[in-house]
Amino acid sequence: MAKQYTKSQALLARARKVTPLGSQTYSKSVRYFCEGAAPAFLDRGQGSHVWDVDGNEFVDFMCALGPVTVGYNDPQVNAAVMAQLQKGISFSMATELEVELAEALTRIVPCAEMVRFVKNGSDATSSAIRLARAFTGRDLVAVCGYHGMQDWYIGSTTNRRGIPTDVCALTKTFVYNDPDSLQQLLAEYPDQFAAVILEPIQADGPAAGYLEALRELTQAAGALLIFDEVVSGFRYALGGASELYKVTPDMAAFGKGMGNGLPISAVAGRADVMELIGTQGVFISTTFGGETLSMAGSMATLSILAQPGIYPRIWALGERMLSGVRAAIAKHGVGEVVKVSGLAPHGGVGFEGKGSLDYLDIMSVYQQRMVEQGILTTGINNISVAHSEADIDQFVAAADAAFADIRRALDADSLDGILLACKVNPIFKRNK
Ligand SMILES: Cc1ncc(COP(=O)(O)O)c(C=O)c1O
Numbered sequence: 364m365a366k367q368y369t370k371s372q373a374l375l376a377r378a379r380k381v382t383p384l385g386s387q388t389y390s391k392s393v394r395y396f397c398e399g400a401a402p403a404f405l406d407r408g409q410g411s412h413v414w415d416v417d418g419n420e421f422v423d424f425m426c427a428l429g430p431v432t433v434g435y436n437d438p439q440v441n442a443a444v445m446a447q448l449q450k451g452i453s454f455s456m457a458t459e460l461e462v463e464l465a466e467a468l469t470r471i472v473p474c475a476e477m478v479r480f481v482k483n484g485s486d487a488t489s490s491a492i493r494l495a496r497a498f499t500g501r502d503l504v505a506v507c508g509y510h511g512m513q514d515w516y517i518g519s520t521t522n523r524r525g526i527p528t529d530v531c532a533l534t535k536t537f538v539y540n541d542p543d544s545l546q547q548l549l550a551e552y553p554d555q556f557a558a559v560i561l562e563p564i565q566a567d568g569p570a571a572g573y574l575e576a577l578r579e580l581t582q583a584a585g586a587l588l589i590f591d592e593v594v595s596g597f598r599y600a601l602g603g604a605s606e607l608y609k610v611t612p613d614m615a616a617f618g619k620g621m622g623n624g625l626p627i628s629a630v631a632g633r634a635d636v637m638e639l640i641g642t643q644g645v646f647i648s649t650t651f652g653g654e655t656l657s658m659a660g661s662m663a664t665l666s667i668l669a670q671p672g673i674y675p676r677i678w679a680l681g682e683r684m685l686s687g688v689r690a691a692i693a694k695h696g697v698g699e700v701v702k703v704s705g706l707a708p709h710g711g712v713g714f715e716g717k718g719s720l721d722y723l724d725i726m727s728v729y730q731q732r733m734v735e736q737g738i739l740t741t742g743i744n745n746i747s748v749a750h751s752e753a754d755i756d757q758f759v760a761a762a763d764a765a766f767a768d769i770r771r772a773l774d775a776d777s778l779d780g781i782l783l784a785c786k787v788n789p790i791f792k793r794n795k
Contacts, residue, residue: 366735370416371403378403389790390428395741397731400784408435410749413739421737422754424711424744429619432597433667434749440623443663444656453654460658467665468631473605474590474615475631479640480652484593484618485511487628488560490647491614495558495587497645498636503555505548507537508562510591522790539565542576549584556586563604563612564595568706574610581613587636593618593628598745599708601668623664627657673748674708680755681707681746687759688712695766700725700773704743711743712762718776727786728772729765736761 375393378385385403386392393403402415411434413423426432433440447460465478472478481487488510496502510516517523518531535552538544539561549556559581563574581588590612596603597620605611614632621627630647631637639645667673685703688711692698700722704713714725726742733740738761772781 366419375403394788397784400731401734410434411754421739423739426745430624432620433623434747440660440663443659447655447659461653464658471602472631473611476634477637478631481628482626485513487616487630489513490630491589491616499557501557505535505559540570558587560589563590574608587613590615622657622661625657625660627661677746678707684755685710691763691766695770697766697769708746728768732765732768733761
């Protein structure tokens, strides 16, 4: 029987009156799904599965946009949180948990001599940028990737309304996997860059020698190198990209994967830089920085992720997905418009347009069928400890059905009779 979204639709109508887009996070809003053929509200999760407010069940490959590394409603993480709940949530002084978690990160993260906890990825990247500016006495920052919602980064994107022009002018962008693009930027503004920040793993990952080249370029330019590991941390390897590729930045920002969904993030780095927080007037301090439920949950999450065999299994499941998807793309001859993208733990598909269909038309056809088949995805997928071979096989079977739809749309050069709900409408769009 076709899925019904009656309750989701009714809640959405209510939500739109009281909160913009009906969701607190752009990428969790209906703009990323085919409205009318997808849920808008989830109710609960268990392991790798979630249930929407109408009772429809999905295998969730979004994992709350990355935070759910272990799985929903995990007994070990829950037990740690509940034990802490009995003792209290936020206190008037620091707790032992802060020390334990900071010590754990200094063991796990190659650049982490000291750690400061904050609440979300934007706090962590923004703290790193402020520290770099203070340490170097310079103002410019070079960015590559997405680094959160604060002015210093969003000012460099098309969504920059409300940000002073002078702030926008301090941020310059460079191209991933192209060391020359950074080299040119650094040469154009000699001795002016405080920091070079990038997501170290984008698309299919760094080309051989790329991260090493950035390490050398930043050292020569006197700028600090910051890895934004908000996505890559705890996902590809426990110690993130710097563990995987053996390149150690001056600082790194972590967030999403640290607490299996609990709101906790961290900036970590060289002691001589981090110490500016305590002694040199660099202000990085927030009421909930040491909130204990997230810290207890994070300790439990990290101890699960540290077990032997966890990451090889995540990579193997991701490979199983990507090879199944590749075979389905070939079977339906849709390789012109559907491209496999990403490394196994965080991989999936991207879309291109063809004829009169643009890339969002193709993405919408895909998305509609995936949701109908019980798969929650927006393109790139996160593999958690809770995902199983059966989940992956369900994903691949759904993708096979979605590619058949795309084939029909391409042959007809039309979505008539194929896309039966709204087209997706992401916040950040490409030109084509
Ligand atoms: C690489 C990266 N950095 C920073 C952020 C910002 O994190 P948050 O949304 O928790 O502020 C994100 C969020 O998607 C991200 O993907």
